[in-house]
Amino acid sequence: MEFVSLPLIISQTVPWKRISTDDVFHLAVLYGLMGYSAYRAYTTGMHPMSSTASHLLTKQGATLYTIQLGLNLVWMPLFFVAKRPVEALVDIVALTGTVGYLTYVWGQVDAVAGWALAPYLGWLGFATYLTAGVGHLNNWNLADKEVPASPEGKGTKYVDEKK
Amino acid sequence: MTTFIPSLTLPAALFANPAASILFPIALGTAVGFSVRRKLALPVPSHMQENTDIQIAKETQKTYMALKQPPYRPPPYVFGPAWSSFPSL
Numbered sequence: 249m250e251f252v253s254l255p256l257i258i259s260q261t262v263p264w265k266r267i268s269t270d271d272v273f274h275l276a277v278l279y280g281l282m283g284y285s286a287y288r289a290y291t292t293g294m295h296p297m298s299s300t301a302s303h304l305l306t307k308q309g310a311t312l313y314t315i316q317l318g319l320n321l322v323w324m325p326l327f328f329v330a331k332r333p334v335e336a337l338v339d340i341v342a343l344t345g346t347v348g349y350l351t352y353v354w355g356q357v358d359a360v361a362g363w364a365l366a367p368y369l370g371w372l373g374f375a376t377y378l379t380a381g382v383g384h385l386n387n388w389n390l391a392d393k394e395v396p397a398s399p400e401g402k403g404t405k406y407v408d409e410k411k
Numbered sequence: 412m413t414t415f416i417p418s419l420t421l422p423a424a425l426f427a428n429p430a431a432s433i434l435f436p437i438a439l440g441t442a443v444g445f446s447v448r449r450k451l452a453l454p455v456p457s458h459m460q461e462n463t464d465i466q467i468a469k470e471t472q473k474t475y476m477a478l479k480q481p482p483y484r485p486p487p488y489v490f491g492p493a494w495s496s497f498p499s500l
Contacts, residue, residue, distance in 0.1 A: 320440075
């Protein structure tokens, strides 16, 4: 299974065949924690014994969560299919801001829900840097950067960073 | 201050059930990952077409983007021993 998402791929210099099951594991943990946070916040915040304010925060967070999931899923097609690093950067900046705010909102409802988003938020900060860095170093143009892998599969090297 | 927007919010069932809430983002991420990867694949060369299915299944990606990388990207060993199975590393 070669499941990918966000800029983990960039960090791998983008020979896709190198996305291994380990990467799958890392990403699945981030996504899983994201989902667990949603479950925690919702069950704590919407509990009948919880305050009205808590209900409200939980539902606001649910909207933020939905928005951030959409921004998250759009990043990869933007970067790798449309090859639009500028739009991808705008997307990931908005995503990081949304997740930051979501962490704040759901953190008020349930501390565990807030902390469950912390690794994801940290990763997004780093991924934003990678998106901006790759965009800048490649003149914000990825359209001409795609190259064929060698037939033997042995020529898939890291990017020549000395160039 | 944001508000709750029902039309922009996933159904409550995806928050209330632990399995659903955890698996939903994983499933969506997987689906997007696969669809993006498939779009990037090049046509299979004619002499390999008899084994198209096998080629697609085994070789995954035929192209990659040769990008200049910023400093401090994670080195490959961060992602574990599975990488050593690639002789060209």
